[in-house]
Amino acid sequence: MAYLTVGVDHDRTPVELCYEDYGHGRPVVLLHDWPLSRHMWAAQVPALVEAGYRVVAYDRRGFGDSSRPWDGYGYDGLVTDLRAVLERLKLSEVTLVGAGMGAAEIVRYLTRYGTAGVRRVVLVGAALPYLYRSYDNPRGPWAPERFDRLKAGLTVDRFAMLDAYATRMFRAGERVLLSDPHRDHYRAQGAAASPRALDAGLTTMARSDLRGEVAIPLPTLVIHGEHDDIIPFAVTGERIGDSAVEVIQGAPHGCQATHPLRFNRTLLRFLADGR
Template sequence: MPYVTVATQANQPVDLYYEVQGTGKPVVLIHGWPLSGRAWEKQVPALVDAGFQVITYDRRGFGESSKPWEGYDYDTLAQDLKALMDALDLQDATIIGHSMGGGEVARYLGQYGSERVSKAVLSSAVPPYLFKADDNPDGGMQEEDVKKFLDGVSGDRIAFLNDFTKDFFTPKDGKLLVSKPLRLYNREIAAFASPKATYECVKSFSYTDFREDLKAFDVPTLVIHGDADAIVPIEVSGQRSHDMIADSQLHIVEGGPHGINVTHAKEFNRVLIDFLKA
């Protein structure tokens, strides 16, 4: 199994598990919370068939990667992404982040620039800034919302994840758009993540301000978001990111919940591949 060591903590290596499939221009897929690289199952074959090299990896604390006690802030997570891209010597890459993974895309470009990157994609992503603050009145998360997540994860985590995966694949005011076995599969992926990582990442995606990072975007960017996303509503995230990124295009998936790469995979893949080939 391929791993890359990205850091050392408590005298132990922090290793990221990754997979590389196909050949061609590289596409790096960064999964959302609280899943793993397996979340991109519907995208990998479509991208390989379209002539791209596809790199998936598990964020630290999730999937098959190391589960250190610390390092779940976005500066560290973006540093992990950089270490992976440097180790694989990726050039002319597209970096694609879903949900929490969109934060890594934003912070990577904000901190390290686009030397290795030619395009970016924000999919149901958390930028520009989820938390509703005095200087961010358009944010969607308030303190009680964050507390609900943290209490759920620190309490009966599996029950919380069971409900969360329902919301993940259910449009606002709609019905679950995937089968029960598929939903439970995603619950199991989330269940075996580090509880500490699952908890700490809630604070990271809730409280991190990416507005300055978005100003650094100097590559063509696709923002793709469902208009019925009940977890990260488009009006507080995708639409605002599109408005802030000069060279960006917005594709709205009608009736799309948070997990549009699964529930609307054909539309998602078509729009994504058209963007990559443009």
């Protein structure tokens, strides 16, 4: 575990991102979902390192062990942090792997900075292209009342809200596919985030319109759980431009945790195709 300075807060306090950097070979950078941390990739890091890749996983600002500034939670600010990670660690020929909100960060990064230095893209349960349902986005999966309920839950009792959300991440139909101790691990990740980051990050994830940005000019793999009811495939992953698609049968939103062997095989096969 190490820290990398990516900027300063409004009071000139350094903003530092906590990251882990393992292995050697072509780099893979892992971007976590809201409201989690780099620890969501616990089942993927060893498999990637053992397959001969350099793996970098970091905590988004305000989450995990990173600094907790007040600002910078829009996608433009977050991709500035990603740019700093790639530059400071001198990473090139990178595969970017993002889950949920992290997938949307990747799309905005490519829009803002282009494809230089990026080789491939993997989008997992992607919060794309636009979650918020409105008159001009009738296919958005998050109705205004759902978004308002999540926002209110963060204010009234964020721990109860995060508990319910973490359970839903791993539910397929009526079955919850992770043990209670394993879900406790994910609940703790959400609880560790700053309240400001949770609130601002939720708004960014729901209200950012990336419909004009999802024609990705790189080899792209979309991985999605069949039973993802947080970000349903039919109105999110299926709407991403020209890409390879793997829908994991029987899996919920958090498919990297509930179906790690299938997930890892799919990811490693895609990476190997680009060697």
